[in-house]
Amino acid sequence: MEKLTLPADAIDNRVLMHSCCAPCAGDIMERMKESDIDLTIFFYNPNIHPKKEYEIRKNENKRFAEKLDITFIDVDYDVQNWFSRAKGLEWEPERGERCTKCFDMRFERTALYAFENGFHTITSSLGISRWKNMEQINDCGIRAAQNYQGVSYWTFNWRKQGGASRMYEIAKKENFYKQEYCGCIFSLRDTNSWRVSRGRDEIKIGEEFYQESKIDPSLTVANSKSLV
Numbered sequence: 606m607e608k609l610t611l612p613a614d615a616i617d618n619r620v621l622m623h624s625c626c627a628p629c630a631g632d633i634m635e636r637m638k639e640s641d642i643d644l645t646i647f648f649y650n651p652n653i654h655p656k657k658e659y660e661i662r663k664n665e666n667k668r669f670a671e672k673l674d675i676t677f678i679d680v681d682y683d684v685q686n687w688f689s690r691a692k693g694l695e696w697e698p699e700r701g702e703r704c705t706k707c708f709d710m711r712f713e714r715t716a717l718y719a720f721e722n723g724f725h726t727i728t729s730s731l732g733i734s735r736w737k738n739m740e741q742i743n744d745c746g747i748r749a750a751q752n753y754q755g756v757s758y759w760t761f762n763w764r765k766q767g768g769a770s771r772m773y774e775i776a777k778k779e780n781f782y783k784q785e786y787c788g789c790i791f792s793l794r795d796t797n798s799w800r801v802s803r804g805r806d807e808i809k810i811g812e813e814f815y816q817e818s819k820i821d822p823s824l825t826v827a828n829s830k831s832l833v
């Protein structure tokens with residue numbers, strides 16, 4: 606695996622990475638660790654709905670951070686603020702304006718934390734997913750960092766150097782929880798509609814894992830009819 610090189614203008618080797626989930630962050634976390642980058646994970650994702658899904662995603666990421674001895678910052682689940690930002694954008698498609706606001710919100714908080722805690726380089730695991738628009742993510746990250754002197758957003762393309770395939774290998778090896786929609790209530794609604802239109806069942810929160818099926822009967826079943 607090729608070692609990562611920080612941007613030429615990086616002041617030190619500390620990086621604060623906004624992480625969306627363990628499957629997206631796994632490869633990046635391993636690569637940073639092996640490249641002697643002093644990584645801290647910043648988990649701020651109030652977009653994720655319902656809370657049970659949020660807790661599962663967060664705990665998977667935390668578990669892997671503990672395994673690699675990486676500091677994990679667990680931030681608020683201020684879901685009402687997220688809904689305020691998304692207001693009027695409920696029917697936007699993925700990669701549209703609602704997603705820009707969603708990234709902005711998460712990166713603004715990341716950049717603020719970086720500024721207040723002496724980090725100069727921030728980045729995000731979001732861009733590794735082929736379902737995301739990397740340009741949109743980078744624009745949001747750069748915009749957030751620009752508000753704070755001494756903070757820069759690292760626009761590295763995590764899909765390169767094998768990252769896109771290794772993220773799935775690690776997810777399987779670590780038996781990560783496999784989320785089946787982007788995260789918010791609207792993406793859950795739209796993914797369920799798409800599945801139902803193809804004769805598939807709606808998403809069952811907490812059931813799919815990359816390696817083997819682990820069913821916890823206490824977990825709820827998502828029902829899109831109750832979400833709209």
Ligand code: SF4
Nearest residue numbers: 704707787788789792
């Ligand atoms: S689809 Fe994903 S990125 Fe877009 S608003 Fe919902 S959670 Fe955020």
